[in-house]
Amino acid sequence: MEAFVSAVNDVVWSDALIYLCLGAGLFYSVLTRFAQVRHFKEMCKLLFSPNTSDKGISSFQALAVSLSGRVGAVSYTQLTLPTTPYV
Numbered sequence: 001m002e003a004f005v006s007a008v009n010d011v012v013w014s015d016a017l018i019y020l021c022l023g024a025g026l027f028y029s030v031l032t033r034f035a036q037v038r039h040f041k042e043m044c045k046l047l048f049s050p051n052t053s054d055k056g057i058s059s060f061q062a063l064a065v066s067l068s069g070r071v072g073a074v075s076y077t078q079l080t081l082p083t084t085p086y087v
Contacts, residue, residue: 029036051058057065 047059047063049059051061
């Protein structure tokens with residue numbers, strides 16, 4: 001079983017994965033006509049503009065909540081995985 005898992009691991013985490021991720025990113029960038037570059041100025045403007053509505057949260061608050069959730073989950077995982085006993 002260990003040999004099988006090792007063989008699958010070698011295939012999945014090979015250079016092919018890097019090229020596949022780069023290719024997918026380039027494909028979707030071309031497909032969207034590089035929206036991440038074209039709309040960068042608009043993104044910065046919206047991110048730091050004040051929220052004039054009484055309902056909801058601002059763009060910056062949404063970014064902060066999203067990042068805190070991701071960082072918190074990673075910190076929790078890094079804390080619990082090394083202390084988990086192997087079964």
